[in-house]
Amino acid sequence: MTQTFLVTGAAGFIGSHSVEWLLARNQRVVGVDNLRTGRLENLEVARSSRAFEWVLADACDEAVMRALFEQHRFAGVLHLAALVSVPESFREPALNYRLNLAAADCIARLCLEFKCKRLVFASSAAVYGTYATLPNQESAIPQPQSPYAAAKLAAEVMLLGYAASYALEAVCLRYFNVYGPRQDPSSPYSGVLSIFTDRFQGGLPAIVYGDGEQTRDFISVRDVARANGEALIQTHAMADCYNVCTGCGISLNQVLTVYRGLFPDAPPDEYTTARIGDIRHSRGNPEKLRNILGFSAQIPFKQGLHELVLGERAANSEIRA
Numbered sequence: 001m002t003q004t005f006l007v008t009g010a011a012g013f014i015g016s017h018s019v020e021w022l023l024a025r026n027q028r029v030v031g032v033d034n035l036r037t038g039r040l041e042n043l044e045v046a047r048s049s050r051a052f053e054w055v056l057a058d059a060c061d062e063a064v065m066r067a068l069f070e071q072h073r074f075a076g077v078l079h080l081a082a083l084v085s086v087p088e089s090f091r092e093p094a095l096n097y098r099l100n101l102a103a104a105d106c107i108a109r110l111c112l113e114f115k116c117k118r119l120v121f122a123s124s125a126a127v128y129g130t131y132a133t134l135p136n137q138e139s140a141i142p143q144p145q146s147p148y149a150a151a152k153l154a155a156e157v158m159l160l161g162y163a164a165s166y167a168l169e170a171v172c173l174r175y176f177n178v179y180g181p182r183q184d185p186s187s188p189y190s191g192v193l194s195i196f197t198d199r200f201q202g203g204l205p206a207i208v209y210g211d212g213e214q215t216r217d218f219i220s221v222r223d224v225a226r227a228n229g230e231a232l233i234q235t236h237a238m239a240d241c242y243n244v245c246t247g248c249g250i251s252l253n254q255v256l257t258v259y260r261g262l263f264p265d266a267p268p269d270e271y272t273t274a275r276i277g278d279i280r281h282s283r284g285n286p287e288k289l290r291n292i293l294g295f296s297a298q299i300p301f302k303q304g305l306h307e308l309v310l311g312e313r314a315a316n317s318e319i320r321a
């Protein structure tokens, strides 16, 4: 059945892939973004589809958003729009509050007003904090250690409070380290893989903080887009928090071995002192989402990295060859 979904943060990294997932399943999508960190080029494929409507707007602008809800009567909302930089959330706590908490409240209240039952919210593994037991389990007591993580957690609690009070199915997805094409490498705090790719493509050495044995649960953006889409479309009730992860930890040294295959002539990697506050190991338990949604990550790390480096189409033929 074709329905209409709202995606906020549509021109972003995860947003643009999620929009394409929905369009490929014959759904209609209204994509909202204020282009704060997103780029219109990310929506090139989506904008060629008649099932997609592009809206340049701020998700916190209640009047504009209300008009969209009124016009489209959305079947579900994927709320991705956010201030995404942890260091920026330290520098700009008021903006962090507005973009990461007040925006979620605005969208949730509009969902209630217009009887849009399903709200999928982009949360983060950052809510677990540095000292959580591995693998991170949704039942663990969260220990946010930045204004960013605190706002994500506060939004989760608020949305689940609405879910318990009204007919709102709030699905909070805690993404781990998402990587893939379209991630912006220009910020020094962007995903480490987009930074490595950018450096290797520029003929520069990778810079590793520490001994490279730190591990991350890297998940391909295409898997995340599928988790988002399934969470929107599934009809059974699922209001709760869920990890979106692979369950596997990959060390930066293992990552660099895969890069060596792609850039055999790259200069040797450079190791420097570890950054204060960097998490040593991060890994999630994927079982809860698997049980409720039947979701498990499908893109092997090597394939995902090839897609990031070579672009989606080139990587598919490369992997098949």
Ligand SMILES: NC(=O)c1ccc[n+]([C@@H]2O[C@H](COP(=O)([O-])OP(=O)(O)OC[C@H]3O[C@@H](n4cnc5c(N)ncnc54)[C@H](O)[C@@H]3O)[C@@H](O)[C@H]2O)c1
Pocket (backbone or CB within 6 Å): 008, 009, 010, 011, 012, 013, 014, 015, 032, 033, 034, 035, 036, 037, 038, 039, 057, 058, 059, 060, 079, 080, 081, 082, 083, 084, 099, 103, 122, 123, 124, 125, 174, 175, 176, 177, 178, 179, 191
């Ligand atoms: N990339 C990751 O590894 C990761 C991990 C955990 C959580 N997340 C969350 O996933 C979501 C998407 O992140 P991303 O990595 O795609 O980042 P991104 O910066 O590419 O996407 C965020 C998008 O939201 C837009 N935006 C910001 N504020 C807005 C507003 N008020 N109104 C309208 N649009 C607005 C930006 O312009 C951008 O296009 C965010 O909520 C982020 O916190 C991402």
